[in-house]
Amino acid sequence: MTSPRTQLSRSTEDYLKAIYQLEVRGGAAHTSAIADELAIAPPSVTGMVKRLSESGLLEHTPYRGVQLTPTGRRAALRMVRRHRILETYLTTKLGYGWDSVHEEAERLEHAVSDEMVERMAMALGNPRYDPHGAPIPTPSGEVEIPEHVPLAELPVGAVAELRQVSDRDPELLRFVASLGLRPGVAFEVMARQPFRGPVAVRISGHVPRDQVIGYELARGLFCAVLGKEAG
Amino acid sequence: MTSPRTQLSRSTEDYLKAIYQLEVRGGAAHTSAIADELAIAPPSVTGMVKRLSESGLLEHTPYRGVQLTPTGRRAALRMVRRHRILETYLTTKLGYGWDSVHEEAERLEHAVSDEMVERMAMALGNPRYDPHGAPIPTPSGEVEIPEHVPLAELPVGAVAELRQVSDRDPELLRFVASLGLRPGVAFEVMARQPFRGPVAVRISGHVPRDQVIGYELARGLFCAVLGKEAG
DNA sequence: TCTAAAATTTAGGTGCACGTAAATTCTTCT
DNA sequence: AGAAGAATTTACGTGCACCTAAATTTTAGA
Numbered sequence: 310m311t312s313p314r315t316q317l318s319r320s321t322e323d324y325l326k327a328i329y330q331l332e333v334r335g336g337a338a339h340t341s342a343i344a345d346e347l348a349i350a351p352p353s354v355t356g357m358v359k360r361l362s363e364s365g366l367l368e369h370t371p372y373r374g375v376q377l378t379p380t381g382r383r384a385a386l387r388m389v390r391r392h393r394i395l396e397t398y399l400t401t402k403l404g405y406g407w408d409s410v411h412e413e414a415e416r417l418e419h420a421v422s423d424e425m426v427e428r429m430a431m432a433l434g435n436p437r438y439d440p441h442g443a444p445i446p447t448p449s450g451e452v453e454i455p456e457h458v459p460l461a462e463l464p465v466g467a468v469a470e471l472r473q474v475s476d477r478d479p480e481l482l483r484f485v486a487s488l489g490l491r492p493g494v495a496f497e498v499m500a501r502q503p504f505r506g507p508v509a510v511r512i513s514g515h516v517p518r519d520q521v522i523g524y525e526l527a528r529g530l531f532c533a534v535l536g537k538e539a540g
Numbered sequence: 541m542t543s544p545r546t547q548l549s550r551s552t553e554d555y556l557k558a559i560y561q562l563e564v565r566g567g568a569a570h571t572s573a574i575a576d577e578l579a580i581a582p583p584s585v586t587g588m589v590k591r592l593s594e595s596g597l598l599e600h601t602p603y604r605g606v607q608l609t610p611t612g613r614r615a616a617l618r619m620v621r622r623h624r625i626l627e628t629y630l631t632t633k634l635g636y637g638w639d640s641v642h643e644e645a646e647r648l649e650h651a652v653s654d655e656m657v658e659r660m661a662m663a664l665g666n667p668r669y670d671p672h673g674a675p676i677p678t679p680s681g682e683v684e685i686p687e688h689v690p691l692a693e694l695p696v697g698a699v700a701e702l703r704q705v706s707d708r709d710p711e712l713l714r715f716v717a718s719l720g721l722r723p724g725v726a727f728e729v730m731a732r733q734p735f736r737g738p739v740a741v742r743i744s745g746h747v748p749r750d751q752v753i754g755y756e757l758a759r760g761l762f763c764a765v766l767g768k769e770a771g
Numbered sequence: 772t773c774t775a776a777a778a779t780t781t782a783g784g785t786g787c788a789c790g791t792a793a794a795t796t797c798t799t800c801t
Numbered sequence: 802a803g804a805a806g807a808a809t810t811t812a813c814g815t816g817c818a819c820c821t822a823a824a825t826t827t828t829a830g831a
Contacts, residue, residue: 318788320787320788320789339808339809340808340809340810341807341808341809349788349789349790350789350790350791351808351809351810352789352790352791352792352809352810352811352812353788353789353790354809355809355810355811356788356789356810357787357788357789360787360788371796371809371810372795372796372797372809372810373797399656402633402663403656403659403660403663404659405659413652413653413655413656416651416652416653417648417651417652419651420647420648420650420651421644421647421648422644422647424644425630425634425644428634428635428636429634432633432634549817551817551818551819570778570779571778571779572777572779580818580819580820581819581820581821582778582779582780583779583780583781583782583819583820583821583822584818584819584820585779586779586780586781587780587781587818588817588818591817591818602780602826603778603779603780603826603827604827
């Protein structure tokens with residue numbers, strides 16, 4: 310329950326958030342993964358990681374990667390909350406498209422005050438998910454851990470609902486939207502090709518729409534299974 | 541009409557805005573005035589001013605102060621617009637009090653995109669004044685130059701309207717509000733004491749209110765004269 | 772006019788967060 | 802097991818924006 314006494318630098322906030330995301334996506338956060346995530350050179354990460362571990366925000370086992378301490382995790386979750394509240398606010402209140410909010414939130418998350426985040430959250434009715442379906446941590450740092458399956462792993466006949474899409478790539482988001490998909494939309498898996506091949510889905514709606522989705526994309530579309538049609 | 545090619549650093553933006561404000565409040569912006577404004581040491585200003593003048597944002601006559609170039613002025617006015625749109629947005633849309641918006645805007649003005657500023661402006665109906673009565677520059681960098689007189693300089697019998705209050709000091713703003721004063725409120729000057737003494741005013745309203753205002757405060761309350769009562 | 776005080780600049784130094792090049796350690800494959 | 806390759810760290814250097822202390826220039830007062 311320790312809170313960092315001095316306020317953190319922009320870089321620190323970025324590192325903590327990146328490391329948190331890497332931990333969530335499984336396993337330890339290695340130097341090179343952090344470097345990739347933040348688009349900086351690996352030696353820079355080593356240096357920064359040293360400072361962060363001296364500040365008690367994470368623990369570093371040389372050559373083995375890093376792990377957030379409870380303090381570090383709290384700070385990371387604070388950043389995640391800010392980011393997702395901002396994205397939700399920008400889409401809901403300022404008319405941004407879901408493909409363009411990430412970049413704006415990425416800068417604002419370092420500048421807004423806690424008070425402003427909470428005011429925005431209140432104006433939105435304390436939303437639980439951001440526009441991409443990602444769960445928004447509470448102010449005290451609790452997050453739902455979503456039970457998602459990538460579309461790429463659903464069997465033929467599965468009926469599922471799209472729950473979450475990565476907010477990183479605007480082009481990808483525009484494409485996903487153009488298919489008629491967004492969080493909450495249900496569909497049925499009609500066919501799958503082996504060898505990382507495309508997936509055919511029938512998207513529910515007034516007029517069901519058949520779409521074919523490449524394997525790479527399908528790996529980034531996280532779904533909740535609703536049921537299974539009789540084959 | 542030159543636009544800076546690389547985007548400016550936070551510090552640069554702060555310097556340009558501060559220098560602009562000093563130029564508006566009259567005369568040249570001297571090293572020490574800039575240092576005071578930004579709460580940094582004078583030698584730091586000298587160094588930064590050198591860099592800014594090499595970037596073509598201002599001109600520096602050693603020992604004589606600095607002056608913004610057209611490019612510098614444009615960048616400064618962009619920051620002023622951002623700040624004032626933000627203040628207006630925060631009060632109007634997020635329920636902030638006029639005493640607390642300055643600090644928040646001070647950080648956000650460096651982080652928001654031009655697009656977001658314009659979206660906020662649109663959501664507000666393109667306001668011309670911020671909550672403290674300061675004129676908001678247009679996106680292309682035009683500002684109204686207000687014809688204000690400090691309350692401290694109004695003669696007895698003058699009927700005037702409060703137009704603008706500095707947004708700097710939250711305590712001052714709370715006090716001004718507690719007197720029943722805010723931009724747009726009319727009043728009559730009932731009495732003045734010499735030797736920088738207090739001013740007595742009768743504030744218009746359902747029930748006119750008599751208030752006494754210290755000289756120092758009265759120097760920061762900028763008014764438009766509406767008329768003059770018969771003595 | 773000359774000198775003391777004030778303002779400004781120069782000189783030299785700090786921390787942060789990045790970079791490249793080279794050394795080290797870990798991993799994996801034969 | 803040993804050696805090649807990958808990952809990581811060490812060593813060293815950069816730019817930015819700040820600092821203090823000392824030198825310089827301007828200004829104002831006797």
